[in-house]
Amino acid sequence: MPAHTAAHTTRRHAAWRTVSAAACALAIAAGLAPGAAQAKDVMTWVMPDFPPAAIPVNGKPGNGVADQAVNFITARWPDAEHRYIYANARRTWEILERGEAVCFPAALRTPERERIAYFSNTNLLPPPVLIVRGASLPSVPLNSAGEADLAALLERAKLHGIVVDKRSYGAAADGAIARRPRHSSLQIIPVSSYGGNILRMIAAKRADYTLDYDFALAYEMSRAPELATLKTVAVAGGSAPVTVGVACPRTPWGRAAIRRIDRLLGTREGAAALMQAQTRWQTEASRQRHAAALAEFTRQRGKPSPASDYE
Structure with missing residues (x-):
């Protein structure tokens, strides 16, 4: 898999290299096989500089909502070398649309974005x-x-x-x-x-x-x-909570990556960690307003998503 460097400037962005999606998919798939002998893969995360969703500390995830989701995943994915780059929204979605071998852990899920990315839900948030x-x-x-x-x-x-x-x-x-x-x-x-x-x-x-x-x-x-x-x-017509999750490109590599990520998150432990990550920062008023929806979301997040979500 390719190595990517942190990019906040055009010069650094130019250092990105494209890779074969099929080759990356095979590498990820090999990582899923128990006892498979292989070189350590690289998993690259595109992170937002967006407190408190993400609070970077020395170029790595800190204690933000998305940070804690990534930290939960990486702690249970030891057979990969996890790397982090920070990019704004435009740059992030350009990368995903091109099919680069990266995942973005703070993506608001929309039908338009589902056309270019696979998603694993992590949080149900009050609407903007x-x-x-x-x-x-x-x-x-x-x-x-x-x-x-x-x-x-x-x-x-x-x-x-x-x-x-x-x-x-x-x-x-x-x-x-x-x-x-x-x-x-x-x-x-x-x-x-x-x-x-x-x-x-x-x-x-x-x-x-x-x-x-x-x-x-x-x-x-x-x-x-x-x-x-x-x-x-409050915005009229926009009172429903919004779903946020990890997004990986809609490629063979992205499908393999998101399925592994979803299996790591889809446990009672994962659901509890994700809920704790967001309630720490959420306002008390929004917690109370969306309590029933949050409880149902957490119940569903306690198991992996259906395989049909990634077809």
């Missing part, structure tokens, strides 16, 4: 919310339930929004963004992180709103008091 500067909140269009009407908001050219290129914010929000009018003041930007800098831009009055998770805002607020001016509003 609208995060808006307090002074701009009165201008946000709301429905009768007090939820933000995102489509109407995107019509208002005077309100400037920012979202991250190639990030998914859930089906409802993604659809509204895709259908936004030409005069919309929403900016879609590629950034090295997944949104922390955007929150600071809003607090500094360089924009009015973005979309993100409430626990991501809570994490950033604990480190940047100036973010206390930001408020959260």
